[in-house]
Amino acid sequence: MPLPRSLRPRAPRMRRSLLPPGCDQRRGCVGVHPPTRPGRGAMSGDMVDGPVVDGTPGDGPRGAEGTLEVERLSVRFQVDNSWIGRIRGRSGEITAVDDVSFTLQRGASLGIVGESGCGKSTMARAVVGLVKPDSGDIRYGGVRLGAKRSRRQRRLIQMVFQDPGSSLNPSMTPRRVLSELLRVHDMVPAGDIGDRCEELLDLVELPRRLIDARPRHLSGGQRQRIGIARALALEPEVLIADESVAALDVSVQASVLNLLADLRRRLGLMLLFVSHDLAVIRHVSDEVIVMYLGGIVEHSPAAQLFDxxxxxxxxxxxxxxxRLKQPTAAxxxxxxxxxxxxxxxxxxxxxxxxxxxxxxxxxxxxxxxxxxxxxxxxxxxxxxxxxxxxxxxxxx
Incomplete structure (x- = not known):
């Protein structure tokens, strides 16, 4: 009779160092689970405090390995095909995303902007695998990501949702949210789950005392940081932020945006940022895609597009x-x-x-x-x- 899975011996899991790929201390961290120190969450074996990062986008670590390629992606939805729908002119098929293509390199940030209903969120959900595309290809590192993805492929791309209040279970504390993910996906040994949860809170700059707090006791910014920690728990390569600061107070938006920019550089993440706010897109993006009625109307580097x-x-x-100073020829x-x-x-x-x-x-x-x-x-x-x-x- 085979042993239950919980009693089977586990091989040591190779952990990815959270230092940038170009760090000269990276070699000694590969394959070693970083220890924690009292009161501080160390993200590597030798460094406790993260590197100082400036606010200029586009200087993160890049590499030829790990490129997200979206080629001619289209998503269609069926609308009401009943006789009432046909009378009202609402029957048929709509194309929410039409022939969208782009490439995202490691460490880069791509902003998607447009009016409500232009298809930017649907496109992001298709990339993460929540919506099945009708045509087109999504590849990471040259490997096609189909509708049915393996566990490893599902971990590659994670999403931070718009409303942190509705995306978190009101009865689950941050400890339960994170530990369940780590346990189900077998990210760390069972005995290290508690330490890893605290490390993730340190990573998103939340005090550890909030690890057992209910979502109703947290502010909107704190809940969104829990959502970011939940996405990072699976060690993704691509992070998609779908209007992730739209539901936050203006005073909190800047701190969350700076956190995302800092995480992108420290972890070498690819960031796909969806927003209708042009100021936010300009702050976090290396390149910008402008969408209208499901298609791309302009794709340029951020500085060129805004200038x-x-x-x-x-x-x-x-x-x-x-803007504070409107141009004379508006x-x-x-x-x-x-x-x-x-x-x-x-x-x-x-x-x-x-x-x-x-x-x-x-x-x-x-x-x-x-x-x-x-x-x-x-x-x-x-x-x-x-x-x-x-x-x-x-x-x-």
């Missing part, structure tokens, strides 16, 4: 953001309401609301066109003079 936007929608989106706001995903135009997605659209925009959908460092889906990049011939008040 020299090329797509009319990106220009209007940036012009609508409040762009006009976006006119009209966002279109429904049930009635996406045959040509350019933004054409019905674009003040510089011309005939080609109405009949042909542009792909991403190189803009010198970035790309944008706009015919005016190839034919800039045609937009200026229109009687609309916006000059590109």
């Amino acid at each position: 020299v936007p090329r797509h009319p929608y990106t220009k209007a989106l940036l012009a609508s953001a409040p 762009e006009p706001p976006i006119v009209g309401e966002p279109l429904s995903v049930l009635s996406v135009p045959a040509g350019c997605r933004f054409e019905p609301r674009c003040p510089v659209a011309f005939d080609r925009c109405r009949t042909q959908r542009p792909g991403l066109i190189d803009t010198g460092g970035g790309s944008a889906a706009c015919w005016l990049i190839e034919e800039p003079r045609k937009g200026r011939k229109m009687s609309k008040p916006w000059d590109t």
Whole structure:
């Protein structure tokens, strides 16, 4: 009769050091579970305090190994196909994410921004495996991540959700939340689970005395830090933050954003940050993708996109953001309401609301066109003079 799993001898588990890949002390930490010291959570065998990190994005450790590739990803949903739905014009199929492609390198941060309903959260959920894509490929390190992923593949990509209050079980303390994850996924030996839970609280800068507190006794920022610790418990390579600071007070948002940026650099994480807040995206992102009606309209380095936007929608989106000193020649706001995903135009997605659209925009959908460092889906990049011939008040 075979022994129960709980009684079987376990081989020692190789632990990944939480030091950056380029650290000269990394060699002695591989395969060793870092000990903790009284009152402090050591993340390596030799270093107790983490390295000092500045606030400039894009200087994290990078490597050729471990690249997240999303190629021509599409997600569709069936809507009401009943006879009532057909009468109301709500039957059929909607495309929430349409032919989205991007690449994310180790240590890099990619921001996804757009209006509500543009498909940015659906795309993020498809990458993490919560939504099944209808077409396209998701690869990590050259290995395809299908709809049915192995335990190791599921651990590779983790998500921090928007509302920390609803994403945490109100009856479970941080100790129970973290220890259950560590036990189910066999991350550490049973005797080390308690120490590892305390280390995770240290990692997200929470005092250890809160480890047995109920979620109702924690603030919104503290609950979100527990959500981040829960995602880091499985030692992911990719961290997806879906509007992770939208539900927090403005005074708390900066500290959580700085924590995410610090963790990205210290652990070499890839960060996919989804938000509708342009200021937040600019703070945490190396590159930015702007989405509209399920598709990408512009993809550029953050500095280039915010300084020299090329797509009319990106220009209007940036012009609508409040700022202390408004430019003298401000762009006009976006006119009209966002279109429904049930009635996406045959040509350019933004054409019905674009003040510089011309005939080609109405009949042909542009792909991403190189803009010198970035790309944008706009015919005016190839034919800039045609937009200026229109009687609309916006000059590109």
